[in-house]
Amino acid sequence: MTPPRRRIADIGEHRWLRGLLAGLGSVGRMAGVSIGPGDDAAVLAPERRPWVVTTDAQRAGVHFRVGWLSWGGLGRRAFRVAVSDLAAMGAAPRAALLALEVPRRFEVRSLSAFVRGFAAEGRRHGAALVGGDVSAGPCFGATATLLGVLRGRAVTRGGARPGDAVFVTGRLGAAAWAVRERRAGRRARLPLPPVRLEAGVALAPVASAMLDVSDGLLQDVTHLCRASGVGAVLELDRLPVIPACRRLGRSGRLLAATGGEDYELLFTVPRAGLPRLARARLGCAITRIGTIVPGRRVELVDAEGRLVRCRRAGFDHFT
């Protein structure tokens, strides 16, 4: 029996790691993994396709609050947030590493639950947990590095051209809504981000540009436009927002357009690609939300074409 409140400082990193790795068992023994976790570094067999690699930190008090999900759920969430960047390139995940910052009085059970949640979610989507790092620190944080392989071409943020249609997968606003409700003292579960890997791979041959919506739709459209050297006009009323946001009217739609943490795919498609897009098997709904235009400005308009002003396009960690 595990004592219910054993802390990491009671057993130390090395003993905790040995127990964890024994429990994870076959996670490291997936296809393509020559040497899994537990050595200085992991070894992955060569692949004929290009590798895609991304890193992403999730920190308690910054990216999430403790209690908004179980520790296992937070581990699953950390994987999903990171894998979203692979989806946005059109890649399929193969391997993951997890660097943990852990306060000394952190419970062993919570820590193990986090890693098991991360590893299980990775395995489900084809990525073996092949390595990581554990160190002490003032607040819990996890930096995930994911490696994937490209099936075809990579889709960057920089390929959008005037006339391209702008689309987004799924629905926006679920995370922003939950955070707003929580902050107002009401109960709301932080949603697990969607996994858009199937859509990412299917969109790779069709999309002219693609990224995942993490900072807020408006800001991420701005990132895409800046990289492509173009502008965009988005229609507020076309945004696919969750019912709770829709019921709030314009303020709910603006919350969904700027709240961030949606992890849906934002992508552009040239007119000539629209028939192929209609035939693509994406595994999720998509919605056309606007059009790429010449220039540099990103404008949000209402149903009558009038400019909608909003105070803030999305999230920046520091401003």
Added chain:
Amino acid sequence: MTPPRRRIADIGEHRWLRGLLAGLGSVGRMAGVSIGPGDDAAVLAPERRPWVVTTDAQRAGVHFRVGWLSWGGLGRRAFRVAVSDLAAMGAAPRAALLALEVPRRFEVRSLSAFVRGFAAEGRRHGAALVGGDVSAGPCFGATATLLGVLRGRAVTRGGARPGDAVFVTGRLGAAAWAVRERRAGRRARLPLPPVRLEAGVALAPVASAMLDVSDGLLQDVTHLCRASGVGAVLELDRLPVIPACRRLGRSGRLLAATGGEDYELLFTVPRAGLPRLARARLGCAITRIGTIVPGRRVELVDAEGRLVRCRRAGFDHFT
């Protein structure tokens, strides 16, 4: 002119990143990098050789103190610490990612100096900075992920057999000494870790087991023995320690044996491999410090063969 004390909160992550990436210029345009930093993920061209991947966190107040090196020096140090794990597998670095945790009032100049130091050191050793992450947090920290390729076979910790000779590269104790001096209020520069990539690649065909000395020699020997299912006898007087530790006598040698942060390579060689070891071009000195024995115990003995006791084998973040 840059204002001398501009904070990251004054300009935000996105503006800082755009300026930094423009300044880094060709870093991402190294051989094998198809898409460098600035998109959702980086893309690396396929390699015929296996990939080796490792992740390592360095945090202010945990792994180093602010002021022990310049910020550029701390960036260089972060790369060297991480690349040591690639050296210990016998791999050559190709690409790096850097996830930064940055307090809101952190100076832009220090942050940029850290990243430039990391990137310059990477470039010098063949690794392009291909991606990263920036987020707010209570204290400065950097999690580096390095990708390398194997030239030949990978050397794990698990291949040592009774009768193998135990060696270590370079000298031990420089970091432990500097930390001790600093804590006593005396001036001492934190040394930059050595880079043992040449030795790692040259040792790969000869060594039966290898790891880098990060937690302290005695503890790292214990890790190697545990992974190999063997024991070891080490001779305290044979340890290659820095002159300052040697002058202190036994207590100085014990400090060097347990202090950690040496980033030298610890490796074992079967008797049959010793002639080949003598011919290997390592780019650094090596010293035989002991022998692998049957059993599980790691013993430190003096010149007369008497057991030397020490309170602590090395570093654990939590105990």
